[in-house]
Amino acid sequence: xxxxxxxxxxxxxxxxxxxxxxxxxxxxxxxxxxxxxxxxxxxxxxxxxxxxxxxxxxxxxxxxxxxxxxxxxxxxxxxxxxxxxxxxxxxxxxxxxxxxxxxxxxxxxxxxxxxxxxxxxxxxxxxxxxxxxxxxxxxxxxxxxxxxxxxx
Amino acid sequence: xxxxxxxxxxxxxxxxxxxxxxxxxxxxxxxxxxxxxxxxxxxxxxxxxxxxxxxxxxxxxxxxxxxxxxxxxxxxxxxxxxxxxxxxxxxxxxxxxxxxxxxxxxxxxxxxxxxxxxxxxxxxxxxxxxxxxxxxxxxxxxxxxxxxxxxx
Amino acid sequence: xxxxxxxxxxxxxxxxxxxxxxxxxxxxxxxxxxxxxxxxxxxxxxxxxxxxxxxxxxxxxxxxxxxxxxxxxxxxxxxxxxxxxxxxxxxxxxxxxxxxxxxxxxxxxxxxxxxxxxxxxxxxxxxxxxxxxxxxxxxxxxxxxxxxxxxx
Numbered sequence: 001x002x003x004x005x006x007x008x009x010x011x012x013x014x015x016x017x018x019x020x021x022x023x024x025x026x027x028x029x030x031x032x033x034x035x036x037x038x039x040x041x042x043x044x045x046x047x048x049x050x051x052x053x054x055x056x057x058x059x060x061x062x063x064x065x066x067x068x069x070x071x072x073x074x075x076x077x078x079x080x081x082x083x084x085x086x087x088x089x090x091x092x093x094x095x096x097x098x099x100x101x102x103x104x105x106x107x108x109x110x111x112x113x114x115x116x117x118x119x120x121x122x123x124x125x126x127x128x129x130x131x132x133x134x135x136x137x138x139x140x141x142x143x144x145x146x147x148x149x150x151x152x
Numbered sequence: 153x154x155x156x157x158x159x160x161x162x163x164x165x166x167x168x169x170x171x172x173x174x175x176x177x178x179x180x181x182x183x184x185x186x187x188x189x190x191x192x193x194x195x196x197x198x199x200x201x202x203x204x205x206x207x208x209x210x211x212x213x214x215x216x217x218x219x220x221x222x223x224x225x226x227x228x229x230x231x232x233x234x235x236x237x238x239x240x241x242x243x244x245x246x247x248x249x250x251x252x253x254x255x256x257x258x259x260x261x262x263x264x265x266x267x268x269x270x271x272x273x274x275x276x277x278x279x280x281x282x283x284x285x286x287x288x289x290x291x292x293x294x295x296x297x298x299x300x301x302x303x304x
Numbered sequence: 305x306x307x308x309x310x311x312x313x314x315x316x317x318x319x320x321x322x323x324x325x326x327x328x329x330x331x332x333x334x335x336x337x338x339x340x341x342x343x344x345x346x347x348x349x350x351x352x353x354x355x356x357x358x359x360x361x362x363x364x365x366x367x368x369x370x371x372x373x374x375x376x377x378x379x380x381x382x383x384x385x386x387x388x389x390x391x392x393x394x395x396x397x398x399x400x401x402x403x404x405x406x407x408x409x410x411x412x413x414x415x416x417x418x419x420x421x422x423x424x425x426x427x428x429x430x431x432x433x434x435x436x437x438x439x440x441x442x443x444x445x446x447x448x449x450x451x452x453x454x455x456x
Binding site for chain 3: 083087090124
Binding site: 005013015019020024035045082086089 | 224281302304
């Protein structure tokens with residue numbers, strides 16, 4: 001196994017950072033999506049938000065099924081995308097085969113974008129379960145590869 | 153673009169790790185803040201906590217508006233601070249201009265500390281929205297910079 | 305202080321990635337654990353899940369105390385394990401003494417595995433508080449070490 005570095009000289013790292021930034025960008029955008037729907041449906045969770053944005057019209061401190069769905073989708077990203085970027089960094093550092101590594105990053109990225117569309121669109125199961133499972137297995141595969149070359 | 157390394161020899165990295173550790177430290181401290189307020193207000197979410205800390209006095213498994221506010225502030229940190237540190241690492245690796253990079257880190261760190269004070273103090277909007285937005289834009293900027301130099 | 309690199313040539317990094325992958329793996333597995341218990345107890349949070357998996361039998365959109373407990377344990381991992389891996393990466397980069405560094409990683413990993421068993425088993429306090437505190441102090445220690453060598 002060669003010494004792989006976390007620099008642009010390493011083509012696997014150069015590819016990884018693109019996919020990692022893409023899924024992190026998608027995760028961050030969920031916050032904006034939540035805000036838009038909170039304003040559109042006038043359901044706020046903080047009193048100061050309801051006061052400021054409500055004005056004279058009826059604004060309530062409450063939940064809305066669709067806003068809660070976006071929140072769950074966002075939390076699912078935190079649970080899967082953040083470990084992907086962390087495990088991906090460690091995986092790049094152990095010097096995996098370029099082809100197999102890029103396959104991991106591509107499959108994860110596609111599965112997470114599909115997961116979001118399926119979740120927000122409430123597509124019947126097992127669509128979401130499959131999208132989740134594919135991304136999950138990529139994470140497990142990277143974790144096992146890393147554990148196998150590490151010294152405890 | 154020079155090959156930037158994730159080592160102390162790289163002054164951008166040496167500055168980044170300070171800001172990253174600072175915002176992570178702040179995020180971790182939210183747990184302690186939640187615990188203190190749960191004990192103070194005697195609102196617990198686990199039966200074993202209520203039993204152990206309640207003793208003879210009245211302790212309930214319930215929620216309290218202020219404890220929930222701290223929890224939301226903590227979750228907002230997870231949604232923004234963790235992507236900042238991850239995107240920051242990738243951004244440092246692509247070798248950005250030192251001045252611009254440090255500006256990104258400083259603005260993010262100040263905006264997140266302000267966000268916490270504004271959130272916990274229930275300061276009227278748009279204070280919190282602005283703090284959030286500034287940190288969010290730093291993350292988006294770093295993500296786009298990374299995507300532009302990566303090879304998919 | 306020597307220039308420590310995030311490569312397999314650095315024995316501290318080689319040990320770190322094993323512990324980091326192990327705690328991330330454990331965190332990811334919480335999702336599967338939640339799914340199993342949702343199906344077993346037939347408590348779903350999305351209508352499409354209840355529809356698909358319920359069939360003819362009674363399935364409700366609701367919560368269950370034990371499923372909520374697993375969720376809290378998972379969220380607690382996000383709040384502690386993700387900062388550990390991030391702070392750990394920065395900490396490895398500042399070139400800590402090998403013995404002290406590995407002690408940090410080991411203590412954190414053991415405390416988080418114990419935390420999960422104690423949380424899911426509802427073991428009386430202060431067991432969970434102690435497990436949490438030990439992992440928390442490891443994170444604080446790494447954060448302070450990093451801040452001390454960084455240049456703001």
